[in-house]
Amino acid sequence: MIEPMAWCILAPFIGASLAFLLPGRVWRRPIAIGAIGATLASVWMLTSQVWNSGAQRMDLSGWPAPLGIGLAADGFSVFMIVMTGVVGSLIGAYALWHYSDLSDATEPAERRLFWPLWLILWGSLNAIYLSSDIFNIYVALEVITLAAVALITLSGKAEALVAAMRYLLAAFLGSLSYLMGVALLYATHGALDLVIIADQERAGLPEVGAFALMATGLALKTALFPMHFWLPPAHSKAAAPVSAILSALVVKASFYVLLRLWFGVFDGPAMYAVGILLGTLGSAAIIWGAFQALRQMSLKLLIAHSTVAQIGYLFLIFPLTARRPSGELAAAGWITEACTGVSYHALSHALAKAAMFLGAGVVLHVYGSDLLTNMRGMSRRLPITTFALAIAGVSLMGLPPSGGFAAKWLIVTAALGAGQWWWVLVILIGGLLTAGYIFLMLRWAFISEDAPIQLRPANMPIQLAALALALLSVLVGFRLEEPFQLLVIGDPFPIFDLP
């Protein structure tokens, strides 16, 4: 009856429908709060269900796979769903005040359409994390893309439209590539369900083609360097909560799918060279993104480029979980660290990046511009926001105590354990460059203003939402035991060294 897995998708969809049908000012807040509450409740139930009774699976439409579509929840899905839930609801809290009190800053369309779009997006993110069907994943990816594009255009600015168009085209290219891969896989295996495909024999060239197409497509959607071109404009031109959603959550979805395929469908660990290549691209992203971020003069662009860099860390999981040509796992004994570290990086990045974009939203609102040079005196004017930006920055830099640190610790451990010390150098340099742009940002905040400036007041809730996310990004670094145990459930990473 109470099927938390289904409700994780249904609850936001119901909310989206209601929000679409009743866009008026009166209904907006109750609907939004209700939808967030219901979704969170579902997420909570799902979490406790998986935590207590292991991985879950359900068939839709009464047809078991291969005919029907299956939903499956293991530790990794739950991890991502919880991440989406926590980050999403806090962004939602921000949006509630952003789109009501800041009436002069927003267009009517924004206020009316944000909630239906965001709730659909949320539902389909959960759908992806729960889906066990590669075609269904494709459809959900499409929903996400379209919702994201619509959200970007909400701000109504010309630049946003251009960015959204570029995003749309890039995302479609990725989706199509993925779809081709799905077709090849279906033709090879005659099934679409992840589990069924995983159980079958490996096939030759078609599967190679399928992997190449799907991986590239998904990497494009994740904005892996050098296919990140669409991300900075799209993420920086959107409104603050939208930027937060895109940077914190949306890019993680396609990465999640890639990871599922890597472990579940393609026996990725056998592809050592591919792992190294993906890791190299990730490293290039770390360096390149950080370099670009250092060169930005506007806050949101800086944060967007930072996302390009941070995504790079995620791709280090591929070389770290690969088998050497000789057959043994490169990081034998440290796989747990590698997988947990990357998952944790996704989490802490989501929290921190959302906090930063929301903070940037406050800055933009108060200062009317997000040029770094205009942020003088911010540490006095907006102490809470400055603090939030700084704390989120700490997590991004990977400084202790923070989620970013925990993730970095685990990844570096795994890399050294695997003898792949070169990633460590990349992480080191990347961390320093991150510090460079974080402090580039904070520097202006600490310089006293030359002359008093007229500023718009910022209300407390939006500042607190940013702060809460930032604090969370730090707090998650204090306890990794439970995430460790959660990620083992259902054995999402089949090569996990179980304790």
Place this chain on the structure above:
Amino acid sequence: MNHLLTLAILLPAIGSLAVFSRFIGARASGVVCAVAAAPALLLGLFASTMEHDVAWMLLGATFGVDPVSRIFLIFTGALWMACGLYSASTMRSDPRRSAYFFFFLLSMTGNFGLLLARDVGAFYCFFALMTFAAYGLVVHERGAGPRRAGRVYIVMSILGELLLLAGLIFAVAAGAGIDMADFASGVAAAPNQELITALLFFGLGVKAGAIPVHVWLPLAHPVAPTPASAVLSGAMIKAGLFGWIVMLPLGWSPAPAIAPLVVTLGLLGAFGAAIYGALQRDPKTILAYSSVSQMSVMVVAIGAGLMAPDRWPLILGALAIYACSHGFAKGALFLGVAVAKQAAGRDMLRRMTMMGLALAALTIAGAPPLGGAIAKKSLKAAAAGPESPSGDALALLIPLTAIMTTVVLGKFILVMAGAMRTNEGKSAVRLSPWMAAPWLTLTLGAAAAAWLIAPPTEPMTDAPQPTIPSLSAGDALAALWPIALGVLVLAITMRLARSLPKAPAAPAGDLLSLYTLASRATVAAGRRTRLPGPARWKLDFVPLVLDSIEQSRRGETLTNIERAMKTWPVAGAVFVMIVITLAAMIIL
């Protein structure tokens, strides 16, 4: 007696803090000085050997008195007391009076403390205290001269302190322990005994005015207020000697490498300083050089002790008498310079002053039956002996130094006489009993020094005890002829000098100009070699990297690449390439 020990150190220290407040007048300050010096003097006169542990202090301190330090305490205490009293009068109108007495008493604390210290930690501590506090005395009269003298003084002193510290560290590390009682034997047993000996010798030598580290002395003594010069030259200079006596491995083992050097330096100093001093015109400078010369005689004695350990007990006894009588006499002479200024223009007083000065000078020169003669005789007796080349040298040296001493002190007397005749530098302050009494005491003390300290109530070492030799007629003759010769030499040179065109005076500080030259040359050479400039030494490479990144905002390359990646043809090509590369990597 333990209380006296405590008081001897604490009273000057407390006194120094007391006079720092401006409410204590000059007279009272003088009394404070006298009272503060009294316990030390009493200890010197009456104390028997004792030790007192102060375990919580420094490295675990011990204080005490032994026969050697008793002798030093006697003349040191007397000098400080006399000069303190004397200062009470001369400092009456000085605006920086309280600072003067502060440093005076602080130096006194250091001086007594180091004499009473029975462990190297405390010794070093009080030695440093005395050194730094005396700086305040040297520069008391502001102006270019004292400032330069102060700088030279402090540089040389720190050099000495450091050498001393190094010597102590080596010695303690080699197992000598910090206790004075076992220190010298420990040094003697150390594998690097010669190095330690050299470090200690030169480290303490700065204070003792040993050649070639004496250069501060002729500069500093003349510029300090006269009573301060008296203690500097009479008492503090002996701190170095005291250090040698208690810390060098004298009487334990020979130091064949270092001893000849010490003797040579001593000989050089004994003659060189006297000759150089005779060329000076300022009476206090002349006295300073005389001090260097006299100390050099003692250096020779130390060298002799280093060469022949078995003769050391005898040398020690003689050295103590020598130091005592020199201390008194030099104090008297310095105070005499001041007294002369006050006596100038008053015939009666002038004559009396001249007599006093002559008496003190003769003491130093070793005219019988004054204390100096006894000191010299016992020194000669102690050093001379079979298989002792250095002793022979000493025996030969002593009459020769007497000649030189006579020359240099004769010059001093002549300069003083001249000055008093011309009323040059006549002081406005009238000579009072408060001033005369200390001076007279010192003068008489100098004459009677040998008897004052003898016979020691206890043996100084386990070795045979030196006795105060009685002066026979032959001795008297032997002591007198060098003086006569000296007077003759002086007369001839003065006559010769009068006929020659007047030459510029030799600069005080002799070797100092050499050192200055050398150091300047080094600095200049260092500049010439153009090491990377200090600005570049910062090695601030990190901000440099950062700057270059941030400044590359202007550079187009990165921006162009990023922009190119945004164009669809490039993006599409990249996409296709990646697909192919991935596929190729799996296949291959």
Place this chain on the structure above:
Amino acid sequence: MTRHDATLRRRRRRALLRVRIVVAGAGALALALLLVAAVLELPEGPLGLAEEAAAQLAHTGVDHAVTAVLLNYRSYDTWLEVGVLLLAVMAIFALRGGAHLENVRPAPRRDPLLTWLTRLLIPMLTLTAGYLLWLGKFAPGGAFQAGVVLGAAGAMLRLSGTPSLDRIGDVAIRILLAVGFLAFLVAAVATRLAGLDMLELPPGRAGDIILMVETLATISIATTCAVLVMAMPGAESPPAIAAKDVRKEART
């Protein structure tokens, strides 16, 4: 800048272009070869789920495999696709800067011929749509086709200047747009509440439910198509976006 520089630059650009063409061509060729090779290597013989889908057809409530896949086996996918359409409308609304059509003026020209044609075609189109919807049960057809045909009717009304959707209220349009998505949603919730698998159609009533859902989906799809035509930017330029800005942004 001298003419010489300009020439140089032009030459360089041309050379670059050539390089790009060669690279892209080579890449595309390689990709094509890869795909061809992959396809050639595909396993032969009957694979896939076609047979099984056909085998279970009896329990689906419809007689045509495609409709069965769309609305029974994989109705979840279809639901999400309907969601995509709804999102497309929302995106259009977002671009328009408002979610309502009240300010959409009908086309100014009232061509008599067009009006006549409209009057003739609208009923036919509606009829066709109904037929297609019904046809889906046995043959290729169904909600998507029907919805598109019906949407074409809406477009015709628009072209002929006849007031249609733009005259009914904002809320009504929203309901029309969302009703397809809602149908699936209700089905999903209802099946869960009824204790079935989500979106499981009881074999007995499957056909009816599918028809109902399809009908509602058709309405939504048709409305969506019509609204897309009506609210297309270009009918009148959306307020916020000036062409110049767009071009400028595109260049950077």
Place this chain on the structure above:
Amino acid sequence: MPAIDYTFWILPAILATSFITGVATFFLKETHANLRAWMNMLAAAVKVALVVAVMEGFFSGESFEMRFSIALGFDFLLRIDALSLLLTALSTALWFLTTLYAVGYMKGSENLNRFFGFFSLCVTASVGVAIAGNLITFFIFYEFLTLATYPLVVHKGTERAVAAGRTYIWYTLTGGSVLFIGIVWLYVLTGPVDFTPGGVVAGLVDDHPIELIAIFAIMMLGLGVKASLVPLHGWLPVAMIAPAPVSALLHAVAVVKAGAFGIVRVIYDVYGIAFSATLGVLTPLAVVAAITIIYGSLRALGQDELKKRLAYSTVSQLSYITLGATIPGLMSTTGSLVHLIHQGVMKITLFFCAGAIQITMGMTRVSEMSGLARRMPVTCACFTIGAFGMIGAPPTAGFISKWHIGVGSAQAGQEWVILVLLISSALNAAYFLPIVRSMWFGEERRFALEASTGAGRREAHESLLVPMIVTALCSILFGLLASWSLSPLNMARIIAETLYITE
């Protein structure tokens, strides 16, 4: 469940006193000057009391430990051992004094909530560094310290201050990252290790000498930034731009001590001194430290700005700790450890004085301070004491450190160290004594800022004077009473003995 064990909770409580105060301070009204001052003072006092309680408990044989598992092999561990008590006591005591000083110093300036908030956080981190029980916990607080200090360095908000902050943050973060790699690498090799007197690595690793040497080098590179070993010291003179209490804290207690303390920890509690000596990693480190000592002093010579001169002096003095730590032997280890304390009190005195002079007279340059002692005798006296301490003249604390390091190195057969000590002392004298001379014996200048800073004022404000006098007295008493059973020296000796026991 047993009743709440105070040996467990008192450690986080010690951290919490300053942490909570720090956070709470952010939420005060800017105008609540008195409340802020009292709150901070009270917290500092409470902390002192707690530390005293811990010390008492520790010396009566109790063990204090708080362990909290963050993840597999990744424990957050707070623990009191003798070594940590040393730095804890120093930080706590000096925090109290510096807070008192800061209240007077910062009176009337802006952003005081931020200032005092981060000030307290800084101390939290510093104590955390002291009581961290393993490398990871150490690292957590080490980086926390970096971050908490940044707002203090840039406090003035001028372009120059912010540029200094950038330099500071780049150096320290780079160092932190490098250290991080070292720690992780060691962890990969040995698994989780807690600090253990005598070292643990030797027992856990059979033979990875090259790797262990590399790890050691990496960790020293990382720690060397905060310990300001040449050539990693560049941030320290630049960070001088911070307000005086911050510089005082930075130089005496918090940042630089974290680095030096880390070096001691790694050598003694991770590698073990004997094992380090076997690996042959100590001599290179000693050479670097020696170069730093000389170089810092040489650079200090040329500085006219007082705080800059003091900064270079810190560069030099701090390496005594490193140098002493690298020489195996009870004496030199004792010297190294006790210098941790001694350098703290002496340097903080000097910075207190520099700050007081700046705030009272508006002077920052050495060349301006001629004759200053007539205006501010007490301040100048304190400065003089501090300066003599730095030179190592007895009976100040500095002498005791130098003596022990010197004797220890001679005992270990490393006589060259003594030469370094001597040269350094000479240079110290060369750059400190001229200041002292011109203060006391120089011609008095017309004080330009007399009018603006209150004409007729002769001395610094009491809240500036009291801490200064206390630390100056400590600088003397720690030396004079060195052999007392409660002296830092004795404590250091006890600690040093524990470090050698397990060999």
